[in-house]
Amino acid sequence: MTAIKEKKTTNNIPKIYSKRTIWGFSVLMTPLFGGVMLMHDLKNVGKKKAAYVSLLTSILFTATACVVMNVIDKPSSGWMYAINIVGGYILAEVYHKMGFPPSKYNEHRRIWKPLAIAFVLAILLVACYVHSY
Numbered sequence: 001m002t003a004i005k006e007k008k009t010t011n012n013i014p015k016i017y018s019k020r021t022i023w024g025f026s027v028l029m030t031p032l033f034g035g036v037m038l039m040h041d042l043k044n045v046g047k048k049k050a051a052y053v054s055l056l057t058s059i060l061f062t063a064t065a066c067v068v069m070n071v072i073d074k075p076s077s078g079w080m081y082a083i084n085i086v087g088g089y090i091l092a093e094v095y096h097k098m099g100f101p102p103s104k105y106n107e108h109r110r111i112w113k114p115l116a117i118a119f120v121l122a123i124l125l126v127a128c129y130v131h132s133y
Helices: 002-012 019-028 031-044 048-071 077-099 112-132
Strands: none
Touching: 019 031, 019 077, 019 112, 031 048, 031 077, 031 112, 048 077
16 A cells, blocks of 8 residues: 555656756756756746746856856867856756755656757757858
8 A cells, every 4th residue: 555655656756857967968058058957847846946046047157158258368168168067066966956855856857858959059059150151
């Protein structure tokens, strides 16, 4: 009888993106991308305030990366990746841990949908860059 009750409660827990997924998309794309994924998961579990705070943090890190890349005379992608790594770390290690205790959320969502979106966005950005020259 307890096995049936336990099975019912695990079905009610929504799947979330793993910390590694949030961190990876934040580093490879921007912290904004990882922040949107984390915000979606936090909203699904009813933590709206934490969702908006994580989104705001990701916007600030993405804006910081843009400002740094425009201020430096000879920008390199190293600066951008350094900011993305720090932003992804904060999203994955601070906000993800605050919102999702490790023992409660063991099932993770698949990354194919965000990966497809990231791929399409990357193609569009490259196409815009090529078209501008």
